Amino acid sequence: xxxxxxxxxxxxxxxxxxxxxxxxxxxxxxxxxxxxxxxxxxxxxxxxxxxxxxxxxxxxxxxxxxxxxxxxxxxxxxxxxxxxxxxxxxxxxxxxxxxxxxxxxxxxxxxxxxxxxxxxxxxxxxxxxxxxxxxxxxxxxxxxxxxxxxxxxxxxxxxxxxxxxxxxxxxxxxxxxxxxxxxxxxxxxxxxxxxxxxxxxxxxxxxxxxxxxxxxxxxxxxxxxxxxxxxxxxxxxxxxxxxxxxxxxxxxxxxxxxxxxxxxxxxxxxxxxxxxxxxxxxxxxxxxxxxxxx
Amino acid sequence: xxxxxxxxxxxxxxxxxxxxxxxxxxxxxxxxxxxxxxxxxxxxxxxxxxxxxxxxxxxxxxxxxxxxxxxxxxxxxxxxxxxxxxxxxxxxxxxxxxxxxxxxxxxxxxxxxxxxxxxxxxxxxxxxxxxxxxxxxxxxxxxxxxxxxxxxxxxxxxxxxxxxxxxxxxxxxxxxxxxxxxxxxxxxxxxxxxxxxxxxxxxxxxxxxxxxxxxxxxxxxxxxxxxxxxxxxxx
Numbered sequence: 001x002x003x004x005x006x007x008x009x010x011x012x013x014x015x016x017x018x019x020x021x022x023x024x025x026x027x028x029x030x031x032x033x034x035x036x037x038x039x040x041x042x043x044x045x046x047x048x049x050x051x052x053x054x055x056x057x058x059x060x061x062x063x064x065x066x067x068x069x070x071x072x073x074x075x076x077x078x079x080x081x082x083x084x085x086x087x088x089x090x091x092x093x094x095x096x097x098x099x100x101x102x103x104x105x106x107x108x109x110x111x112x113x114x115x116x117x118x119x120x121x122x123x124x125x126x127x128x129x130x131x132x133x134x135x136x137x138x139x140x141x142x143x144x145x146x147x148x149x150x151x152x153x154x155x156x157x158x159x160x161x162x163x164x165x166x167x168x169x170x171x172x173x174x175x176x177x178x179x180x181x182x183x184x185x186x187x188x189x190x191x192x193x194x195x196x197x198x199x200x201x202x203x204x205x206x207x208x209x210x211x212x213x214x215x216x217x218x219x220x221x222x223x224x225x226x227x228x229x230x231x232x233x234x235x236x237x238x239x240x241x242x243x244x245x246x247x248x249x250x251x252x253x254x255x256x257x258x259x260x261x262x263x264x265x266x267x268x269x270x271x272x273x274x275x276x277x278x279x280x281x282x283x284x285x286x287x288x289x290x291x292x293x294x
Numbered sequence: 295x296x297x298x299x300x301x302x303x304x305x306x307x308x309x310x311x312x313x314x315x316x317x318x319x320x321x322x323x324x325x326x327x328x329x330x331x332x333x334x335x336x337x338x339x340x341x342x343x344x345x346x347x348x349x350x351x352x353x354x355x356x357x358x359x360x361x362x363x364x365x366x367x368x369x370x371x372x373x374x375x376x377x378x379x380x381x382x383x384x385x386x387x388x389x390x391x392x393x394x395x396x397x398x399x400x401x402x403x404x405x406x407x408x409x410x411x412x413x414x415x416x417x418x419x420x421x422x423x424x425x426x427x428x429x430x431x432x433x434x435x436x437x438x439x440x441x442x443x444x445x446x447x448x449x450x451x452x453x454x455x456x457x458x459x460x461x462x463x464x465x466x467x468x469x470x471x472x473x474x475x476x477x478x479x480x481x482x483x484x485x486x487x488x489x490x491x492x493x494x495x496x497x498x499x500x501x502x503x504x505x506x507x508x509x510x511x512x513x514x515x516x517x518x519x520x521x522x523x524x525x526x527x528x529x
Contacts (some may be wrong), residue, residue, distance in 0.1 A: 003407065013512065014395070075389060102451070190503075203391060203393060205391045206391070207391055207393065207404070207405070208382075208404065208408050209377070209380075210351065210353070210380060210385050211380065211381070211385070211405045211408050211409060211456065212377040212378060212379070212380035212381035212383075212406075212409055212456075213408030213409070214377045214378075215374075215377070217407075217408055217409075273527075285419075
């Protein structure tokens with residue numbers, strides 16, 4: 001096997017121009033796909049964070065007394081997935097509103113009576129510990145709360161999140177399709193590069209076959225070469241992405257300050273690397289299959 | 295040159311045909327080649343000499359008929375076993391088929407590595423075969439810097455390196471001057487003397503006359519005659 005690896009490296013060096021083009025192209029493909037993965041990963045994290053921050057506001061009918069409050073609270077707490085329930089009296093709500101209005105808070109001074117209802121702030125837990133609750137879970141809890149006597153209205157940012165999630169899903173779908181096309185392009189580029197090398201070494205291959213070299217002996221160095229190219233391409237692509245990420249993270253990018261961007265996990269990086277090597281192997285396989293059939 | 299009656303056949307062709315779309319390259323060839331025979335296949339260009347050699351090492355399959363090599367019907371050899379089967383042969387071509395980017399040493403080493411030889415045996419064998427063909431001092435040179443005759447001697451050395459039972463030489467002196475052709479021919483005869491079977495395809499009747507031996511004359515893919523030539527000099 002050492003002999004094959006040696007031969008593969010030698011071939012890469014002997015065909016350095018074609019090999020470097022292949023590595024650069026694989027690097028670019030991996031850079032594009034990894035950038036997309038980085039975006040998806042961070043966007044998914046952000047959505048999950050937002051979802052976990054979703055509160056259901058339960059407004060109570062006017063005139064509900066303290067005994068009814070505790071009944072409603074008990075009923076809400078009994079609903080599956082309800083995590084925390086906090087009572088917000090209409091006085092507290094008015095104080096919060098006054099604080100939010102800031103300077104315009106004085107407008108509230110002229111009110112003869114407090115128009116805000118008493119309410120409960122309900123936090124929904126998820127079935128899964130690591131991500132926020134999904135929209136169906138929130139909706140199910142909201143419907144159950146709505147049916148409790150004494151509850152006038154239930155509110156949560158359903159439409160906004162639904163729209164954002166729909167856009168995100170569409171983006172993910174388009175991105176995956178594009179990534180698929182890039183992967184296919186990568187396979188064909190590698191296949192063509194290997195084919196160029198095969199054409200350049202046609203005589204050598206013919207001689208090897210004539211003297212009784214096994215298919216394994218002929219093919220293995222090409223496979224190793226393609227796997228090395230795939231690995232180097234992936235490494236180069238991810239290094240560029242990492243430096244880009246470092247630049248974004250360290251420089252003052254005001255527009256992105258609200259999102260905590262994290263780099264791809266080590267497992268994802270390794271998976272990309274392995275996928276790129278498989279990409280190389282596949283390109284080589286297609287090329288050899290077609291070429292050696294002759 | 296050889297007493298055929300006492301030797302068993304290493305290659306047998308029974309009514310072999312080779313057809314390319316609508317052209318008959320070989321028609322009804324029936325020939326036996328004895329073990330340790332020096333056989334010539336003669337004929338003008340397009341007679342089917344190269345095709346016949348290709349059928350023997352499974353470079354191509356016969357369209358019809360049967361070929362036995364070493365007692366094995368080669369049509370039944372599975373694709374996976376073809377490399378092993380080809381190790382019985384040492385093949386020499388008119389255009390040498392050396393790899394120009396590799397030195398003489400590496401051209402021969404490739405063949406040895408391809409046939410599974412490892413370690414110190416490789417340089418030893420290379421030196422030994424290069425000594426046999428008188429090319430030991432050219433071991434680190436690249437083929438383009440050698441003359442045609444020298445390149446063909448390296449090609450012969452490469453064919454001998456794996457100690458094959460059968461040498462197939464397709465017009466090995468076709469591109470060489472008389473002197474170089476003589477050297478290459480002598481090498482093949484030396485190899486024959488050591489026990490190998492040599493099948494040499496050529497259109498050069500002078501070469502056959504000098505060497506002597508059995509000659510299969512081909513024309514338009516058919517065996518026209520099988521003759522016996524006494525050598526001018528017995529090797």
